[in-house]
Amino acid sequence: MFSAVHRTPDAAVSAALGFGGVVTDPAWQRPILLTEDLLILVIAGHGGAEVDFHPLPCHPGTLLRVRAGQVLRCGPPLGAIVVRWASAALHGFDIDPEAAPTRLELTGADGVAISTGVRQLATDCEQHRGKSAALLRHQLAALLLRLALLSDSDGGPQPASRSASRTETGTFRLLCRELEQGYQRSRRVEDYADRLGCSVRTLTRACLAVTGRSAKQVVDERVALQARRLLAATDEPVARIGQRLGFAEPTNFGRFFTREVGVSPGSFRAARGVAPLVRPRPPAEAGGAQLRVPGHRDDHVTAESTVLGVAHGGAAPQQPGERPLHVD
Numbered sequence: 001m002f003s004a005v006h007r008t009p010d011a012a013v014s015a016a017l018g019f020g021g022v023v024t025d026p027a028w029q030r031p032i033l034l035t036e037d038l039l040i041l042v043i044a045g046h047g048g049a050e051v052d053f054h055p056l057p058c059h060p061g062t063l064l065r066v067r068a069g070q071v072l073r074c075g076p077p078l079g080a081i082v083v084r085w086a087s088a089a090l091h092g093f094d095i096d097p098e099a100a101p102t103r104l105e106l107t108g109a110d111g112v113a114i115s116t117g118v119r120q121l122a123t124d125c126e127q128h129r130g131k132s133a134a135l136l137r138h139q140l141a142a143l144l145l146r147l148a149l150l151s152d153s154d155g156g157p158q159p160a161s162r163s164a165s166r167t168e169t170g171t172f173r174l175l176c177r178e179l180e181q182g183y184q185r186s187r188r189v190e191d192y193a194d195r196l197g198c199s200v201r202t203l204t205r206a207c208l209a210v211t212g213r214s215a216k217q218v219v220d221e222r223v224a225l226q227a228r229r230l231l232a233a234t235d236e237p238v239a240r241i242g243q244r245l246g247f248a249e250p251t252n253f254g255r256f257f258t259r260e261v262g263v264s265p266g267s268f269r270a271a272r273g274v275a276p277l278v279r280p281r282p283p284a285e286a287g288g289a290q291l292r293v294p295g296h297r298d299d300h301v302t303a304e305s306t307v308l309g310v311a312h313g314g315a316a317p318q319q320p321g322e323r324p325l326h327v328d
Helices: 108-127 133-153 166-182 189-196 200-211 215-233 238-244 250-261 265-274
Strands: 014-016 037-044 047-051 054-058 062-066 071-074 078-085 103-105 301-308 324-326
Touching: 037 108, 047 062, 054 062, 062 108, 071 215, 078 108, 078 133, 103 108, 103 133, 108 133, 133 301, 166 189, 166 200, 166 215, 189 200, 189 215, 200 215, 215 238, 215 250, 215 265, 238 250, 238 265, 250 265
Parallel strands: 014 301
Antiparallel strands: 014 324, 037 062, 037 078, 047 054, 047 071, 062 103, 078 301
């Protein structure tokens, strides 16, 4: 049985506890382009997920951190608690949104604390309905801070060169932020250097130190990633996707994509579209395969127990015996 999640416009947190049956709608056998950030705690089943086309094995105790704008795809049904939020939910908290790793195995005392925190967030949604907005925002912030600390203790992502300086790392992060704002308009490293007030050589040195790739490669890879996301998770025509990414001519986009990815845009889309995957029926207001949340506001935080890859809040009608939970 699918546990439907009901929200009101002022809801800070909503939750539904319980597992769901598999929905085998062929329309959902494609990846989801997320519009909110997610924490996914797998609590039952063994299978896999895919975040931005990277396969991630999942079993009880696996925690996934998926960001808005990324593409999420799930294989066999996995019982999971899903916490979702928009960036405004963390306003006022000193949190680096990129600090938490994409995948963690929750082991030891820290793993128990994080798992307990996720479960407590969902439980508090039920017990403090209508009164828990501030509580749950703080719980979410505490979870993300703990994840950042755990990631640091495990070493986190290492630079390509251990001699990468703090300045080079900071420059690379600034480039990444600029890329998120400008990749649809420019693929010229010179433009990003101008915006950051540094030289192309400085950007290239920073990128090589942190990633082992040049600044031009970093820029082109970001554009290619967005192209893959849109090709896999939307039904937009290839030419329109190219236009959205700054290519005036479809042939130029095709050559760029083939060079970066190794196959043509059409071949990539066809390969992604035929892969078997169980997904929920999208809400009526959803566009393409994007996940839309009814009653969405920027300060939402949501926790729900569900079947990963099957149930998303508001995506299916409530079944008999289920308990919808919400905070007004």
